[in-house]
Amino acid sequence: MTATWKQRLIEVEVGAVAHGGHCVARHEGRVVFVRHALPGERVRVRITEDTGGSFCRGDAVEVLQASPDRVEPPCPFSGPGRCGGCDWQHVSWQGQRELKAAVVSEQLHRLAKLDWEVIVEDLPGGPEDWRTRMRLAVGPDGRAGFRAHRSHTVIPVDHCVIAAPGALDDVVDRTWPPKAELVVTRDAGGQVHLTEIGPPVVRRGRPVPGPARRRQGSGTATELAAHRTWNLRADGFWQVHPAAADTLAGVVRDWADCQPGERAWDLYGGVGLFASVLAEQVGDQGAVAVVESSVRAVEDGRLTLSDLPQVSWHPGRTEDVLDTPEFTDLPPDVVVLDPPRKGAGRTVVTAIARSRPARVVYVACDPAALARDIAAFAQHGYELAQLRAFDAFPMTHHVECVALLRPVR
Template identity: 65%
Template structure:
């Protein structure tokens, strides 16, 4: 054990027997020892484990991995991937738990965040998208080490973990890519599109992407339409997610015929297509998206819907610009990045008094903060559905409906 200049003992490398408490946001569980909190990965609530401290910055908490399980939970199973262990890949958080238990853990996290950050007691059920928690990931970003080997990052680390395959990836998508050698320090994007075609793109800093396999344009199918999108851009990685989400968004939005609707952080316009069907030719849908490539793809895919208008720019800037002047949307859909919409965007949306706001969120804490901001503007949470769009990981997709 070492001592730092702050005179607090450094627990890094120390092994401690712990009784594990509740799950916490971020893929770990909470335990306590000597008046300090430990965030423990590879553990489950109620277990007794030996945990090795992996990170201690001297504050009130540190991070640890469960390296030995003395009293296992009934929900514990053997991880299907040999890299899903302490010191291994950082991508999967819950491979050691039954799929039903994973969904229960995620539901607990969403409930806790809504209670803590928004003051709401809300019953949450996480719905599965497919029977198998494996073989679902259609888009994988690999890192390349100094020897040119592609792999996945370690937990909270830039270290590249060499692998032969990944059980949550689309079957057969990775092995050949992992056998090849790539530019050291590059990143490799592997995408299997909706037609089953493989696209492999090598990204090297300050260089144009190289399409090693495929054209770089992926064909996807969702919302009853075909989409031509950037194979390295954003699209839902679970093959059942896009259709599920667009169906729920359409149900929640319920935009009136002839009305105006907004699709903020709209990407290629997946949700805009559903809104356009609802408002019809006499209505209008404005999509705001910062990626010029996504906007270009969206305009091509929705060329048959003249009521859809794309605006390229950051949502927080576009909402205060002349391009949105005079619009009073009946429904607003927003699908912000992981950090959430934030107070300024929520305020701007509420200022135009939409009848309904539909919020898609992939981070429970960010969602809860936005729920609180909507409440401050007089909008209540009317419905919430949560989906296990990322099995084996701590990530979750939620769709929330707000009404005034």
């Protein structure tokens, strides 16, 4: 058995950026995934994880030769062994977007066999003060914070540079029950909603989250996007960047390009953000079918879009709902999908392709999942026609993409 390298200090030349917030280096024939480094740098790395295989993980603890894109992290809780929420605080904002573009391009090349030039566009507001939804953990000392990278260790904080102003004011200056979790939302109206989830309890031999108690706010968040006011549960899904929802809705509007009287599907539709855009386009004589597995999101969406009778709601798992006669017998003209991080998968891609829509607009928060699904669409005769990428998560490795796919002519 190979001796573990854990805690070993090595010196490496840092290679290309990889998906996941790290760069790739090599040492003594092994791959080392290095955080807190940049391509082209020479650094000393402390190995943090090693299971004895072909790769290990480590943190750059000393920079011997720095990249021109390296900057001083604005947050004192950022760095090796500290808060794991931000991956790129040591990188200039322009450099962050270039790294993300490189990752998206690499995933498309490797998984979808496409050579595609990617430009990651910024959203208004800069790289700080943007995150409107957060989940914090409480450490043994009762202080709230964020977990270290790939760890259950809680790093207490007294502020967060990417948090929306005021979101954490009533969270970080007090103590909480150890092992509790805190869900914080700052909505478009500036109201902060805070829910405390009690420490886990054991039921039938399994730990489950403790009881939830609202500590601040009404629990109903008000958001603005796509020329509408949205009222949804504060702990429900909504884009975390204040400009993201409206930006993505605008791209969907342009690329869906539904005509009056057409039929559209909005898959993984949430509260119906994209459905509202599609409904405007298809008009009273058209139809928009929303598929969403969260019953609570469907309830919120039905209330918000009650003035749009052309929108129908179909609660359930997307792969199950698409297999019902209402969907197999009534093919759409356009499909919009916004799947979770793991992507849509072959079953859903096959069901969409089988219905032969003229356009598929795919909203993705994970470039690897997007590339895999684009490859699956290609097997059914669809090609990537356009792609836009947005820096909806500054300081982190995450990036939001929208892809337009069309049948190959």
